[in-house]
Amino acid sequence: MPRSALPPLPPPAHLRPWLDDAVLRADRARFLNDLSQRNLSIGRLLLLWAVAAVFVLGWTFVCMAWMALERHDLFEYAHGLIYGVLGVGVLIPAVFWLVRGVRQDRKVRQLLYAWVESDHDPAADARLRAPGQSLVWLLASLAVGGFGLWAAFGAAISTAGPSRTTTGEIAYLMGTGQIMWITGLLGLAKAIVHYRWAVRTFRPRRQALRTRG
Numbered sequence: 001m002p003r004s005a006l007p008p009l010p011p012p013a014h015l016r017p018w019l020d021d022a023v024l025r026a027d028r029a030r031f032l033n034d035l036s037q038r039n040l041s042i043g044r045l046l047l048l049w050a051v052a053a054v055f056v057l058g059w060t061f062v063c064m065a066w067m068a069l070e071r072h073d074l075f076e077y078a079h080g081l082i083y084g085v086l087g088v089g090v091l092i093p094a095v096f097w098l099v100r101g102v103r104q105d106r107k108v109r110q111l112l113y114a115w116v117e118s119d120h121d122p123a124a125d126a127r128l129r130a131p132g133q134s135l136v137w138l139l140a141s142l143a144v145g146g147f148g149l150w151a152a153f154g155a156a157i158s159t160a161g162p163s164r165t166t167t168g169e170i171a172y173l174m175g176t177g178q179i180m181w182i183t184g185l186l187g188l189a190k191a192i193v194h195y196r197w198a199v200r201t202f203r204p205r206r207q208a209l210r211t212r213g
Contacts, residue, residue: 145184
């Protein structure tokens with residue numbers, strides 16, 4: 001199976017008695033390890049930040065076009081047109097990558113949950129809780145989102161009093177802050193969803209049986 005391809009769904013329940021248990025359990029452990037790395041690895045966090053950086057770059061070009069138009073000069077209008085085209089050219093693939101990443105994350109979670117429910121292997125399942133990686137996602141996302149909110153609110157407050165800051169500069173600061181805030185919110189939501197799923201799925205069997213009773 002190529003590294004870029006996602007693992008298949010687990011075999012249906014009515015076919016499992018006909019399959020080799022050792023092979024099925026080995027496939028389960030291998031696929032779960034792959035899906036876990038795709039879901040909550042540090043590389044996925046850095047990829048999310050890379051997409052956010054592309055959004056910031058595209059927004060920077062758009063705001064540079066905005067600021068060029070504010071100078072009311074024919075030469076600056078030409079610069080503004082170039083910056084605007086560059087901004088749109090950067091933002092379109094950024095949106096594509098973001099949508100593609102969200103869809104792939106949804107597929108990865110569905111496969112991860114399906115393979116976990118297909119069997120019970122405490123030795124292999126213990127690694128899936130990933131408390132350290134979940135904590136890294138949580139703290140890093142809080143830092144990025146908090147800085148984004150600070151930048152956005154700081155730009156908004158600067159408009160209340162007399163300032164030499166142009167409208168384009170304020171829009172740049174607020175837009176960049178919003179991008180960082182949304183990036184932090186996405187990472188924070190992913191960490192919380194994983195934590196709640198891990199607590200619900202890997203709670204002790206006695207507690208689960210008591211809850212059912």
